Amino acid sequence: MNFPALIDYPAGITAVDTGYLRPRFDAAHLIVHGGRAAFVDCGANSSIPQLLAALEAKGLSRDCVDYLFLTHIHLDHAGGAGLLAKHLPNMKVVVHPRGAQHMATPEKLIAGVKAVYGEEHYRELYGEILPIPAERIIATTDGQRLELAGRPFEFIHTPGHAGHHHCIVDVEHGGVFTGDTFGISYRDFDVEGRMFILATTSPVQFDPEAMKASLARIVSYQPQSLFLTHYGRVTEIARLHADLNADIDELCRHTREAAAAHPRGAARTAALEAALAAHYHARLDAHGDCHTVEERQAILAMDAQLNAQGLEIWWERVEAAR
């Protein structure tokens, strides 16, 4: 199968494959308008050559890039930001206020990620996270607008996947860059143009009610296109919105059932992981997906594991609040 590194959409938007983990897993989006450019998310340090190559392919010099809009600071989205800033001298990094400090002084962020992935895996995936000079960081307020060569973008704070997540509304083009708030939709699971979507509940700030409210807020802009980091443009937004709400409810139900059957610990985690695997297979069967069980697992294993981990952390917060 041929995986294009760049997918061009209308309105000067291109999905750039960051190459992080595997093809068509992690996209940075490039927006070009009036000879100026912005990236939405940037992948990890290993992704930066792909982003620089995309600029070259579009005939843009490195001083054309005004902004890096980071949807949130998880490292598959923001890990390469400091390195990218070194290459692109005019680029300001636009981030949710809860993420701004971590981009300037990433030590706590690095420690948090090591806690999820382990030291060795962390090094292999992310290398050295470089700080971004504070004067090159813009922390957004909810509803704030910024212009790229006169084209307005509105930043809306969208907790649920992470408390440091904002989405970027392309006001005049009916688009929203949704990071991970509006779930994950791998192009591998497209069936005759119909898209498959799943919620991402990865550690450590998943909040189902906040996520549903954020989904409703995104959809309230009546967008025609959403641009997901995982992966690229989706349409059919009303149907995908309903699918995500149902998915969130189901994931929470499986978590409650696993917790009722097992005290915390390995048995509960195993029960939840098995329930999630069965859940995704049933949904993919209903969707008409023809991949084998092994192929599906290769695509979804990491998400299923991270989702289970994030759901258990959410559940422990629910229990602690009782």
Ligand SMILES: [Zn+2]
């Ligand atoms: Zn992500």
